[in-house]
Amino acid sequence: xxxxxxxxxxxxxxxxxxxxxxxxxxxxxxxxxxxxxxxxxxxxxxxxxxxxxxxxxxxxxxxxxxxxxxxxxxxxxxxxxxxxxxxxxxxxxxxxxxxxxxxxxxxxxxxxxxxxxxxxxxxxxxxxxxxxxxxxxxxxxxxxxxxxxxxxxxxxxxxxxxxxxxxxxxxxxxxxxxxxxxxxxxxxxxxxxxxxxxxxxxxxxxxxxxxxxxxxxxxxxxxxxxxxxxxxxxxxxxxxxxxxxxxxxxxxxxxxxxxxxxxxxxxxxxxxxxxxxxxxxxxxxxxxxxxxxxxxxxxxxxxxxxxxxx
Amino acid sequence: xxxxxxxxxxxxxxxxxxxxxxxxxxxxxxxxxxxxxxxxxxxxxxxxxxxxxxxxxxxxxxxxxxxxxxxxxxxxxxxxxxxxxxxxxxxxxxxxxxxxxxxxxxxxxxxxxxxxxxxxxxxxxxxxxxxxxxxxxxxxxxxxxxxxxxxxxxxxxxxxxxxxxxxxxxxxxxxxxxxxxxxxxxxxxxxxxxxxxxxxxxxxxxxxxxxxxxxxxxxxxxxxxxxxxxxxxxxxxxxxxxxxxxxxxxxxxxxxxxxxxxxxxxxxxxxxxxxxxxxxxxxxxxxxxxxxxxxxxxxxxxxxxxxxxx
Numbered sequence: 001x002x003x004x005x006x007x008x009x010x011x012x013x014x015x016x017x018x019x020x021x022x023x024x025x026x027x028x029x030x031x032x033x034x035x036x037x038x039x040x041x042x043x044x045x046x047x048x049x050x051x052x053x054x055x056x057x058x059x060x061x062x063x064x065x066x067x068x069x070x071x072x073x074x075x076x077x078x079x080x081x082x083x084x085x086x087x088x089x090x091x092x093x094x095x096x097x098x099x100x101x102x103x104x105x106x107x108x109x110x111x112x113x114x115x116x117x118x119x120x121x122x123x124x125x126x127x128x129x130x131x132x133x134x135x136x137x138x139x140x141x142x143x144x145x146x147x148x149x150x151x152x153x154x155x156x157x158x159x160x161x162x163x164x165x166x167x168x169x170x171x172x173x174x175x176x177x178x179x180x181x182x183x184x185x186x187x188x189x190x191x192x193x194x195x196x197x198x199x200x201x202x203x204x205x206x207x208x209x210x211x212x213x214x215x216x217x218x219x220x221x222x223x224x225x226x227x228x229x230x231x232x233x234x235x236x237x238x239x240x241x242x243x244x245x246x247x248x249x250x251x252x253x254x255x256x257x258x259x260x261x262x263x264x265x266x267x268x269x270x271x272x273x274x275x276x277x278x279x280x281x282x283x284x285x286x287x288x289x290x291x292x293x294x295x296x297x298x299x300x301x302x303x304x305x306x307x308x309x310x
Numbered sequence: 311x312x313x314x315x316x317x318x319x320x321x322x323x324x325x326x327x328x329x330x331x332x333x334x335x336x337x338x339x340x341x342x343x344x345x346x347x348x349x350x351x352x353x354x355x356x357x358x359x360x361x362x363x364x365x366x367x368x369x370x371x372x373x374x375x376x377x378x379x380x381x382x383x384x385x386x387x388x389x390x391x392x393x394x395x396x397x398x399x400x401x402x403x404x405x406x407x408x409x410x411x412x413x414x415x416x417x418x419x420x421x422x423x424x425x426x427x428x429x430x431x432x433x434x435x436x437x438x439x440x441x442x443x444x445x446x447x448x449x450x451x452x453x454x455x456x457x458x459x460x461x462x463x464x465x466x467x468x469x470x471x472x473x474x475x476x477x478x479x480x481x482x483x484x485x486x487x488x489x490x491x492x493x494x495x496x497x498x499x500x501x502x503x504x505x506x507x508x509x510x511x512x513x514x515x516x517x518x519x520x521x522x523x524x525x526x527x528x529x530x531x532x533x534x535x536x537x538x539x540x541x542x543x544x545x546x547x548x549x550x551x552x553x554x555x556x557x558x559x560x561x562x563x564x565x566x567x568x569x570x571x572x573x574x575x576x577x578x579x580x581x582x583x584x585x586x587x588x589x590x591x592x593x594x595x596x597x598x599x600x601x602x603x604x605x606x607x608x609x610x611x612x613x614x615x616x617x618x619x620x
Binding site: 075131145147148150152153154155156157158159160161162164165166177178179181243244246247248249250251252253254255280281282283284285286289 | 467553560591
């Protein structure tokens with residue numbers, strides 16, 4: 001009888017691993033380092049070794065394992081191949097095939113942002129929903145879209161690349177993607193810092209932000225203190241993200257938006273700024289769509305990876 | 311053995327009907343008037359009657375029929391119910407259930423724009439593709455999104471409501487949807503006329519458009535004659551639509567965009583203006599996504615409706 005599965009989240013620094021039962025309870029959680037040298041040739045064997053070691057440690061029969069889900073930081077196509085993952089130093093890799101050969105178990109792989117969205121839908125901020133858009137506000141802006149319980153991968157693995165929606169013609173510096181005026185440039189942690197510094201330079205009002213380091217965290221800390229200039233930055237952030245998500249709603253019309261990543265630690269006040277502009281610009285039928293903060297933090301990836309095979 | 315199905319496209323003026331074989335060849339095509347009086351109470355019985363009459367006329371056994379697909383101008387939820395269809399004077403109707411009872415055949419219903427997208431994917435401009443975004447540029451701007459061969463209906467039936475993506479803060483008049491700055495306001499036939507009239511008022515250059523009636527058709531006719539002012543209007547149209555579709559690509563990453571509706575009669579030159587801005591703003595992986603003109607014209611709806619049950 002099938003009792004277990006593994007959810008593996010391969011990051012640029014560490015590989016997060018989880019052993020789950022088929023109900024989705026995490027039974028064990030651990031990490032191994034990601035060895036990216038030599039074009040990341042050791043990463044998959046290392047993952048296979050740590051899974052094999054865990055199977056022996058827990059005295060699990062391989063017949064009891066449903067399979068292994070893998071989230072990786074790159075686009076994964078329908079055949080389970082990765083077309084380059086910069087942070088892992090990978091080129092083209094037939095990921096699912098290689099892991100299946102290494103482990104002798106069924107393997108299913110997905111892009112890490114999409115897989116995290118699946119995790120939040122299953123056990124986190126979007127639990128109980130089947131149509132979820134997850135937005136991760138970190139160094140960049142990641143996105144994952146779940147429609148009818150399935151990841152929207154897209155033709156080129158670019159489904160849910162919400163961070164690169166064009167939102168403004170007012171920027172001159174290019175985004176990491178090469179385009180100019182992307183959502184990521186104004187709503188990631190880096191983007192919020194940029195908005196704050198630009199505001200500080202153009203606005204003469206006094207502000208807590210004029211002392212010490214400016215970051216997404218200090219901006220929202222100042223917002224909570226009622227700092228007028230910080231609030232103006234939060235409005236600008238909310239207008240960009242709320243309008244972009246209204247436009248996403250006009251495409252896939254989700255039940256819920258789940259907001260995660262480091263910036264989401266600012267808490268519910270973050271959602272207030274987003275929802276204000278979302279509700280202004282969303283199509284009538286979508287104006288009441290729910291917003292929630294992500295709940296699984298760094299574990300979203302292992303939960304979503306496990307869900308891939310269940 | 312199942313040999314036939316019906317594809318029905320219920321519009322505000324006429325109901326378009328098609329009898330198909332299971333390969334998708336249309337065997338017969340006809341129309342009946344849409345009787346919208348008395349809250350459209352006669353529409354479904356009229357459709358059932360015309361199907362029953364066709365079954366008798368062709369001497370078809372009901373056991374040979376796979377089912378009946380229906381496209382309607384309103385949102386259809388997962389249970390097959392319609393939550394209001396203004397052009398049919400309908401409120402809430404349990405569409406699939408009612409039609410099944412009237413006909414004694416399996417019935418599947420969908421929103422007309424989504425169903426037309428399915429038709430173009432199956433037998434039209436998107437043939438051979440499984441991830442298609444269709445945009446219909448008519449009096450308004452309709453949209454339909456097919457992901458992995460399935461319509462993206464959305465939670466509130468608003469999946470693919472591309473016409474109401476917010477594209478500009480520069481408008482003051484509201485869209486029919488109640489919001490301001492929607493794609494529909496600047497890229498529908500009406501929207502192109504608006505852009506042209508605004509340009510004529512603010513630009514002193516001579517133009518063919520200064521004589522006679524201004525419409526989407528006369529604008530693109532003038533573009534083909536090299537009329538500078540008309541070309542400037544087409545650029546503006548292309549920038550709004552190309553940027554919006556680049557943003558759609560960042561959400562669902564389709565294989566192909568299919569452009570239909572009356573405005574698409576302008577031909578391939580229309581796609582050139584859209585692609586110029588699409589390629590500027592699309593995420594790198596999506597820059598080479600194909601564009602095609604719709605091929606089925608007014609028949610897209612009956613083809614897509616038939617595909618719903620096949």
